[in-house]
Amino acid sequence: xxxxxxIQKIWSLTLSYLKSLNWIVLIGIAxxxxxxxxxxxxxxxxxxxxxxxxxxxxLAKPAEIL
Amino acid sequence: xxxxxxxxxxxLAIASILVAIGVAxxxxxxxxxxxxxxxxxxxxxxxxxxxxxxxGLAAIVIATGLCFPAYKLQKDFAIRALETLFRxxxxxxxxxxxxxxxxxxxxxxxxxAQYQFFSALHVDFVNNFFALVYPQFELWFGLAMIFTPFxxxxxxxxxxxxxxxxxxxxxxxxxxxxxxxxxxxxxxxQDKAEAWTSLIRDLILIWPTxxxxxxxNKSLIGIWKK
Numbered sequence: 001x002x003x004x005x006x007i008q009k010i011w012s013l014t015l016s017y018l019k020s021l022n023w024i025v026l027i028g029i030a031x032x033x034x035x036x037x038x039x040x041x042x043x044x045x046x047x048x049x050x051x052x053x054x055x056x057x058x059l060a061k062p063a064e065i066l
Numbered sequence: 067x068x069x070x071x072x073x074x075x076x077x078l079a080i081a082s083i084l085v086a087i088g089v090a091x092x093x094x095x096x097x098x099x100x101x102x103x104x105x106x107x108x109x110x111x112x113x114x115x116x117x118x119x120x121x122g123l124a125a126i127v128i129a130t131g132l133c134f135p136a137y138k139l140q141k142d143f144a145i146r147a148l149e150t151l152f153r154x155x156x157x158x159x160x161x162x163x164x165x166x167x168x169x170x171x172x173x174x175x176x177x178x179a180q181y182q183f184f185s186a187l188h189v190d191f192v193n194n195f196f197a198l199v200y201p202q203f204e205l206w207f208g209l210a211m212i213f214t215p216f217x218x219x220x221x222x223x224x225x226x227x228x229x230x231x232x233x234x235x236x237x238x239x240x241x242x243x244x245x246x247x248x249x250x251x252x253x254x255x256q257d258k259a260e261a262w263t264s265l266i267r268d269l270i271l272i273w274p275t276x277x278x279x280x281x282x283n284k285s286l287i288g289i290w291k292k
Contacts, residue, residue, distance in 0.1 A: 022283075025219045029210060033202035041171055041198050048170045055193035056172075056179035 070139040077136035078147050084129035085155075091122030093267045119263060126270055146289050149281060152274040153211050159271075160208030160224060167201035174201065180243065181234050203227065211278075215285040221278035228272040235265040 041049050050056075090100050101107055102118040137144040167174040175197035178184075184193045203223065210220040238261050 017280075020218070021222060022216060022219050025210075025216050026223065029206050029219075029223070030203070033206050034199055036206075037195075037198040037202045040168055040202070044169070044171060048172045050171050050175045050194040050197065052195060052198075053191045055184065055190040056176040058179055058182060058185075059176075 071143050074136040074140040074143050075147065077132045077139075078144065078151070081129040081132040081136070082151055082155075084125045084132070088122040088125035088129065089267060089270075091118045091125065092263050092270075093122075119266065123266070148274075149217075149278065149289055150286060152278055153217060153286060156224060156271060156275055156278070157208040157211030157220070160204045160211070160227075164201040164204035164208065167197070168205065171198050171201075181238055182241070182243065183234055183237055186237075200227075212286065215283045215288060217278055217281050218283050221275050221281070225272065225275045225279050228268050228275055231268045232265060232272070235261050235268065239265065 041052070087100070091102060094100065100118065102114045102121050107114045133144070133148065136147075171194075175194045178197045179193050184190050184196070204227065207220045207223045207227075210216055211224065214220070243261075
């Protein structure tokens with residue numbers, strides 16, 4: 001089997017595997033997680049919550065620790 | 067047949083203990099499972115604590131080796147037992163790892179920001195949202211791995227989470243960021259030794275996760291049904 005055929009076989013096996021997954025469950029859990037993340041950020045104290053969009057400060061790198 | 071099953075079970079039990087010791091030595095020094103930091107050993111060999119990774123890796127190699135005779139003796143039992151152990155172990159690890167991150171999103175977001183990965187990609191603005199959502203993924207896919215029959219889907223998700231951890235840790239080491247992993251606890255920036263041990267741990271655990279991603283969907287009880 002040449003390289004091209006091998007790549008095509010790997011590709012078709014990958015597609016076949018992806019099709020075998022239950023995407024409703026995967027996306028369902030993902031959406032559920034996003035919803036819970038939103039609720040959690042509202043639930044926690046102000047000092048533990050974060051802005052929805054943004055980042056945090058990059059701290060100074062500590063001195064080398066032995 | 068029964069004798070083979072018992073021997074296989076004993077071998078797998080020993081392998082499980084060795085894996086627990088190995089992961090503890092690599093990632094959780096000073097826990098009750100580790101011994102390279104025990105006073106009695108340090109008295110005999112003062113530099114023992116420097117070899118925790120070596121001891122951890124050796125324990126995991128031996129554990130892997132024990133799986134082969136267990137498999138040969140009783141193939142069916144060994145496969146079921148390994149699937150059960152991997153699902154509970156990996157799922158449990160992810161559930162445990164998610165708890166502190168869900169309790170303190172701000173600290174975890176700060177930790178994620180230290181990797182400077184999103185800033186390198188010019189998408190800093192996703193940092194906080196990522197820090198909010200990712201621990202939920204860890205928790206619920208970890209729970210799904212243990213308590214639902216959807217082992218394929220949960221292992222598929224956890225596999226890609228491992229890939230992201232490995233990329234992030236490799237990035238941190240490559241850039242000499244000297245940060246803590248943030249996998250199981252929230253600390254300030256620390257030395258990069260923890261990043262190395264976390265990377266090694268994840269490089270080991272990704273393989274059983276990949277194996278689980280190809281298993282048939284069954285509940286933990288369903289694994290043991292004929």
